[in-house]
Amino acid sequence: MHLNKDEEKILNGEQGEVMERLFRLLVRLGDIYNADKMIPVGSVQVAGVSYKSIGDPGLEFLEDMVNKDAGVKVLTYLNPAGMDIEDWKKLGFPADFAKNQLRVMDAFKQMGIVITSTCTPYLAGNLPRFREHIAWSESSAVSFSNSVIGARTNREGGPSALAAAVCGVTPNYGLHLWSNRQPSVKVKVDVDLKTSSDFGALGYFVGKQVKNKIPYFTGIKDASTDQLKALGAAMAASGAVALYHVENLTPEADLVETKGLETFSVGKNELKETYNRLSQGKNPDIVIFGCPHASLREISEIAGKVKGKHLKKPVWVCTSRMMKEASDRMGFTDIIEKAGGYVVGDTCMVVSPIEEMGYSTTGVNSGKAANYLPGFCKQNVVFANIDDLLEGQL
Numbered sequence: 001m002h003l004n005k006d007e008e009k010i011l012n013g014e015q016g017e018v019m020e021r022l023f024r025l026l027v028r029l030g031d032i033y034n035a036d037k038m039i040p041v042g043s044v045q046v047a048g049v050s051y052k053s054i055g056d057p058g059l060e061f062l063e064d065m066v067n068k069d070a071g072v073k074v075l076t077y078l079n080p081a082g083m084d085i086e087d088w089k090k091l092g093f094p095a096d097f098a099k100n101q102l103r104v105m106d107a108f109k110q111m112g113i114v115i116t117s118t119c120t121p122y123l124a125g126n127l128p129r130f131r132e133h134i135a136w137s138e139s140s141a142v143s144f145s146n147s148v149i150g151a152r153t154n155r156e157g158g159p160s161a162l163a164a165a166v167c168g169v170t171p172n173y174g175l176h177l178w179s180n181r182q183p184s185v186k187v188k189v190d191v192d193l194k195t196s197s198d199f200g201a202l203g204y205f206v207g208k209q210v211k212n213k214i215p216y217f218t219g220i221k222d223a224s225t226d227q228l229k230a231l232g233a234a235m236a237a238s239g240a241v242a243l244y245h246v247e248n249l250t251p252e253a254d255l256v257e258t259k260g261l262e263t264f265s266v267g268k269n270e271l272k273e274t275y276n277r278l279s280q281g282k283n284p285d286i287v288i289f290g291c292p293h294a295s296l297r298e299i300s301e302i303a304g305k306v307k308g309k310h311l312k313k314p315v316w317v318c319t320s321r322m323m324k325e326a327s328d329r330m331g332f333t334d335i336i337e338k339a340g341g342y343v344v345g346d347t348c349m350v351v352s353p354i355e356e357m358g359y360s361t362t363g364v365n366s367g368k369a370a371n372y373l374p375g376f377c378k379q380n381v382v383f384a385n386i387d388d389l390l391e392g393q394l
């Protein structure tokens with residue numbers, strides 16, 4: 001890989017130990033994937049934030065970085081944390097867990113990272129432009145930024161994203177290159193998709209089939225950005241899809257080559273089978289929406305459905321701190337809380353320790369959450385659309 005003079009100096013330790021260590025990591029990555037050079041990134045999103053995932057070793061690593069004066073060079077956001085940073089007591093998060101999670105947040109803040117913990121940074125003030133190179137980590141955010149926005153990122157690991165944030169560059173390989181953004185399989189959708197859970201089910205099914213290929217969808221007549229985020233999140237979870245194209249809907253769909261691609265169809269039956277496969281539980285003891293983190297439109301939709309009603313069991317709507325503040329201001333939080341639910345900021349059902357909080361069956365409308373909850377949180381899952389999930393709780 002070609003390094004310029006300034007980059008050589010970093011490698012020689014002229015900008016301190018932390019820079020040298022993190023830059024070396026990027027060079028190693030670039031060498032493995034045959035990158036030709038480093039490219040500047042416009043923003044970073046760092047994963048490995050929940051204390052549940054990183055534990056004491058992760059916390060010690062971050063505090064060591066702070067002690068060595070690590071600081072970020074570009075706009076950097078965080079993936080969801082393990083709890084609502086402000087309302088954790090009210091929601092019943094364990095105090096020991098909270099103490100460590102707050103230390104993690106403090107370490108990130110001292111590095112200059114915006115402690116907005118969300119998998120939808122693009123809804124919360126970190127919006128890349130078309131073709132901008134970025135280094136993001138969380139798989140649904142990576143999928144959305146590549147596919148719906150047309151920005152360019154590989155799916156970074158926690159350390160490589162942190163290195164990109166501190167050094168301001170990433171190696172030029174993978175999805176940063178136009179030649180690697182071409183579709184490798186065509187998916188013909190022969191069913192009307194109505195709800196976000198339909199998009200999640202489609203994503204789950206397709207992800208399982210295509211694994212890490214780049215699908216090109218035809219037959220999706222319309223989709224909101226919320227539905228596209230549900231589709232991409234599920235495909236990234238059940239497969240490893242970091243980029244997809246949708247005919248007439250996503251920005252690179254008209255630009256890529258689609259002739260001669262292997263093709264398969266998804267219809268009503270496949271969707272129905274996927275709902276059955278993902279929904280193994282019964283009678284959820286909690287329903288959690290907001291995977292990926294809910295937009296203001298999704299929060300308002302749920303508020304509209306529970307207004308004036310009384311929920312029998314807890315309902316959470318997970319979102320970023322920014323969306324929660326907008327929801328507070330619009331009165332949606334109040335409506336949801338009066339019905340007995342919560343708008344939960346900074347965290348989500350998968351990275352928070354819900355299994356330690358007495359829940360064993362969770363209702364979700366997200367294909368991604370349905371994929372991860374059994375393994376990560378020992379949950380039985382009920383996968384359905386918002387109306388069906390709320391019907392059981394009202």
Ligand code: F3S
Nearest residue numbers: 119140291292348350
């Ligand atoms: Fe986001 Fe958590 Fe889902 S990180 S995509 S809400 S599993």
